[in-house]
Amino acid sequence: MISIALGITFILFILISVIFGMNRAVGFLPLLLLLAFLISFFGFIIINFFPLILIMIGIAYYRRRKNPNRGRGFYYKTYRAEDFEEFFRQNGQQFGGNNGYYGGNSQGQGNFGNYFEDKTKYYSVLGVHQGATKDEIKKAFRDLAKQHHPDKFSNESEDVKAYHEKKFKEINEAYEKLTKE
Incomplete structure (x- = not known):
């Protein structure tokens, strides 16, 4: 298994040096050695299940290209300025009151309502x-x-x-x- 890992690493090193140059290939050497170690360590799993892994990666790539927002952890909703204005207007009344607490004035407006309009x-x-x-x-x-x-x-x-x-x-x-x- 070690000979296969070193062979793959050597082939990748040659390809990188031909495509990107010798300086970049030397820069990739630590990464390639780590890859060789992982291949030798997980060699049995990688070699035996490599076609299945490639198929799964291909399916994931295809699905992501088809629907780029799918599979992301966060959904960013766009808000209109009116939503924020209404929120601050309501909270300005709630916290402002007629007594002037939290920046409210005598007409029951909080400071929030004055920021947007x-x-x-x-x-x-x-x-x-x-x-x-x-x-x-x-x-x-x-x-x-x-x-x-x-x-x-x-x-x-x-x-x-x-x-x-x-x-x-x-x-x-x-x-x-x-x-x-």
Whole structure:
């Protein structure tokens, strides 16, 4: 068995030196000697079951090529930013409360809700100041919604209708974002 192991090692050494050069072959020498030791030690198993081992390696390679994510230990799920925003918004309310603990303010918002979204644009869309109460926001929303409602401009040109529909959507979005909490 030792002679077979040394013969295989010698053949591999010659192949490596021809393909990659003598310097690389000398660099592979410790690995080749370890391989010779393993072949001589497990020679009976390797030689007798070598075709079966090759078939199993081939099947595994084919399956991995066919489905590259199969057989991996971890599955990485992609998350949307909205998922994180919702999580932090809920936890900001839960830990924030009205008493100000964990970074909450007097309106029940935790600091988490402020990290992901700049709400200043929504205040400017509704035309209210940033510290406005929910009643002030609701009043501004109703006034602007009456002013820009699409049904009011059903007989106008397409450009005018499109402008007011867009404006109405912005107003609705601003109202939803500011009163969601």
